[in-house]
Amino acid sequence: MSTSVSINDQIREILFENSMLLFGIQIEVNLIQFQKTRKEVEGDVTLVIFPFVKTLKCSPIEAGEKIGSFLKEKLPAIHSFNIVSGFLNFVISSDYWLTQLNRINQDAAYGLEKPNSKSTIMVEYSSPNTNKPLHLGHLRNNFLGFSVAEILKANGHKVVKTQIINDRGIHICKSMLAWEKFSPINAKGERETPANTGLKGDKLVGKYYVEFDKKINQEAQLIIADWEKGETSNYASTSISEFEKLTALKSGKDEKALKGIDDKIKELAKNETSLLKEAKEMLVKWEARDPQVYLLWTTMNNWVYDGFAVTYKNMGVDFDKLYYESDTFTLGKDIVIEGLQKGVFYKKEDGSVWIDLTSEGLDEKLLLRSDGTTVYMTQDIGTAVDRYKDFSDLSGIIYTVGNEQDYHFKVLFLILQKLGYSWANNCYHLSYGMVDLPSGKMKSREGTVVDADDLMQDIVIQASELTKERGHLEGMNSEEIQSLCRTIGMGGLKYYLLKVDPRKRMMFNPEESIELNGNTGPFIQYAFARINSLINRSGGLKSYNSVTLKPEEIEIVKILLDFPQVIKEAGRDYSPAVIANYIFELVKLFNQFYQAIPILIEENEDVKNMRLTLSQNVSKVIATSMNLLGVNVPERM
RNA sequence: GACUCCGUAGUUCAACGGAUAGAAUAGAAGUUUCCUAAACUUUUGAUACAGGUUCGAUUCCUGUCGGAGUCACCA
Incomplete structure (x- = not known):
């Protein structure tokens, strides 16, 4: 069995291939469900037994025994197993985890798919109106769009970042x-x-x-x-x-x-x-x-x-590519007129052009005003068509636009469909929630809008103050200090806005956004800086002979092994929050390990070098993850 | 009014239908002759309500209540 295949995959494969022998029927793959082993239960990998109980016609315990002993026989990596209320927990040998650590260590691009190995996706984000400065809501939009683009790249897609300039x-x-x-x-x-x-x-x-x-x-x-x-x-x-x-x-x-x-x-x-x-x-x-x-x-x-x-x-x-409404609206208008001839649209007495979507449960929608000028919808049609003309290999467009426009995009995609564009089904509205303030909604009329420039400036100033309080700045010149404070301030802000599921409305608390403790950007950056310092002091990474891993170390290897799957999920859901939550878990586990277990002081050279390698790979995954969020990590802080 | 989305510790967020619902923060109590204490440890505390489907529901369905958004010849 290859070391590059995860233990879960190995178990899945064995159960699937031996299905007739074990269950008497060929089971569906999706019956084989794994989940995280609970902390208080002994084991590293957990298989859910319930789905098999029906086919095996016995109690969960009997089913677990049968499956568990069969797998233990087949897989030497399984040290032992236990069954707790319908869950089959396997204890995996230390050697297996060590092998996995070595595998991760050898992969400089760990977790990432080969660049440009998958289809081309266009990600639209930002697209502000040119009549108002950017505000806090745009920050969520921009950070989200940028991050989703990076995440898709990490999944092997070729990505075209774009915006429509209104x-x-x-x-x-x-x-x-x-x-x-x-x-x-x-x-x-x-x-x-x-x-x-x-x-x-x-x-x-x-x-x-x-x-x-x-x-x-x-x-x-x-x-x-x-x-x-x-x-x-x-x-x-x-x-x-x-x-x-x-x-x-x-x-x-x-x-x-x-x-x-x-x-x-x-x-x-x-x-x-x-x-x-x-x-x-x-x-x-x-x-x-x-x-x-x-x-x-x-x-x-x-x-x-x-x-x-x-x-x-x-x-x-x-x-990568900008579209201007002033360029695309005429194309939109042409398409509407064409659609009018095809009977997709109709004209009212006053000369305005409409589409009737009442049969789809929607309303009638205006496409051209009676004076012949175009509206938002008209140009959006033109822009979409233009984009597919420019990029013939496009497999989809992701529109990063607030959820207040859900209806607009529903209508837009439907119109494109009715106009006969086969790619209309590949257009996706990444609909994100509004950002609220502790005082409530942002309202321009009431002057409660948080300006993007002001906020970014404030946050870097606050980061500077906190950084000066902490010290750790010996030997740095003012330029380096300034750059560090920017990294920390902007990192904190981005992480704060990205850690929440993009689809959900969220609360922005200016004070919390630059907190250094808890689930924050600086918390993660600090872990990176500490590891960096650790590696520097060690005098470099060296190879090591086989050692036995402690539970704290195994926990870290396990979470590192989740990383490729996390990137896939983040890509599938267009959700940077998945990445953010993952790094936070990783860093918490690392901090526990770092606190409890000596590294440089360890006398056994093999053990010491293994711990350094483990730390190094944690920092590698932190850096990769944070970059997917558009956040930089500091060498020291 | 119609349609859409959302209700989880005091607060901000997690939980592909799976175990005793996790974190963070706030509150309380601790850890430094030791690799960066921007760290770590312990502790208090929640699924809006009522039904239904299921071996199993925060998750799916129905209703009630509460909040938000959309329903422009605005974008």
């Missing part, structure tokens, strides 16, 4: 318009720019987006006041009748329902504002490539890109 649309026109109308003009006759204000480009543009929102609300208030006074002659009759209908609904409603109605009225009034009308006109001009609008658009977008570039660099994320 550089056009009504929202962009809003900031453009607000800047044109409301920016103060300085002595030189210039409006505000990143250069003359010192503001980061994305922050400056974001400021005008907020300004637009403020101004449109003011205008809407005046309109509502008009309506309430009965001065309705200046407004569209449809809006007025809708307003009257909504007002009539108000009587007898509770506070919550009233607020809902008021919001609708506000939306109605916003549609009547001159500001929104101007923004819409600007969008039409933009789609017609009006030179003046285009110049303004290019200028402001470049400010944003410059600002974002700085943020991405700090985050430590990158992209």
Whole structure:
């Protein structure tokens, strides 16, 4: 039996091949289920007996005896076995674990599949709007997308990291318009720019987006006041009748329902504002490539890109290929028009184009506005098609986008299917949960949004303070110290955001995010640094003769052996959290071992060198895992 | 209102239908002439509620209650 096959696989194979002999029938492979042996039970590997009880028609104990003694006969690595309430626990010999340790030690790329040995997958992440600076939610998105891409690479896939830059649309026109109308003009006759204000480009543009929102609300208030006074002659009759209908609904409603109605009225009034009308006109001009609008658009977008570039660099994320909405929306529009001819879509009287998904239990969805301009959905169709054109070997696209857009992606994939794109089934929405603050939801209107740049800066400052408190910095120059604090701060932040199952909504507590104890990035980084120091002091790794492993050592070998499977699971579930939870378990076990068992002081050279090798392989797996999370590990800290 | 997702120690998170539901943190008590104490040890404490399926349910199904999201000619 080859040493590269795990004991579980060996057991599975023997049971499967000897099924007729043992059970009298050919069993299904999935009947053979292993699980972690509980701490208080003796043994290293546990087989669940219940599934066999029915076919064997005997008690779990009898079944366990039969299977256990059969396997012990066949596999010399099995030292002994015991049965506890339906679970068959095998005690595996020390030699087996030692052989496995040696095997791991010889594999520099342990746990990783051969690069580019599997299909090509595109991972989309980030894709922010270009009218607002990045915030905490984007940090989760970016760290998640980047990590999932790395995890897929570790699984042997070729990966194309990408994002769609939402550089056009009504929202962009809003900031453009607000800047044109409301920016103060300085002595030189210039409006505000990143250069003359010192503001980061994305922050400056974001400021005008907020300004637009403020101004449109003011205008809407005046309109509502008009309506309430009965001065309705200046407004569209449809809006007025809708307003009257909504007002009539108000009587007898509770506070919550009233607020809902008021919001609708506000939306109605916003549609009547001159500001929104101007923004819409600007969008039409933009789609017609009006030179003046285009110049303004290019200028402001470049400010944003410059600002974002700085943020991405700090985050430590990158992209292989960028898609711009401004490039893909026309393709989307063409496809929609084509689909209209094919009868997938239909046109309403006012010229707007829709798809009817009511037979699928969904709604009708707009694809082109009555003025012919495109919406989010239109460009997403174009982008997807464009991507498959650019990468003909693509086996799938993963969209890392928040779960507030679940419905959008359901509809998008369905439309692509209806348009006849066979690859539509390979599109996957990696839907992650929102990030909450201890104070509740982040709300831009209430100013509770945590800015990404600010947060990253704060966290590195906090890491510096804590690091200085600890000491351990002798002989390092200020540049090295700064780099270390960045590694610790950013590592803590990334680990904090990635350790939670991406699908779940999570709580971000700023204080906890840079904790050094417990399930944190620095806790893991510290273990790495300690091992590094240990190896350095030892004067190098040496080979060793056969030794007997202590239980603490066997526990570590066992968890190291789980690593390849952990990478597979993380890839299958697109979940960095699987990796994070794994490293944490590994580090806890290592710390227990390190605390309880002397290494450098050990007199038996074979034992000492085995322990050093074991430690070295723990640090190897820590480094690999942390890199999959996009986290660096420090040589010392 | 319709649809979707979520309810696990005080708090933040785990648990491919499997053993006595794990951690971390907070609280309490300890460990350093010894390889980095950013560490380790001990201890207190939870499956929202009611049914059902199953040898076995935190996990699957139904209902109740509670929370979130979506239902735009926004993205």
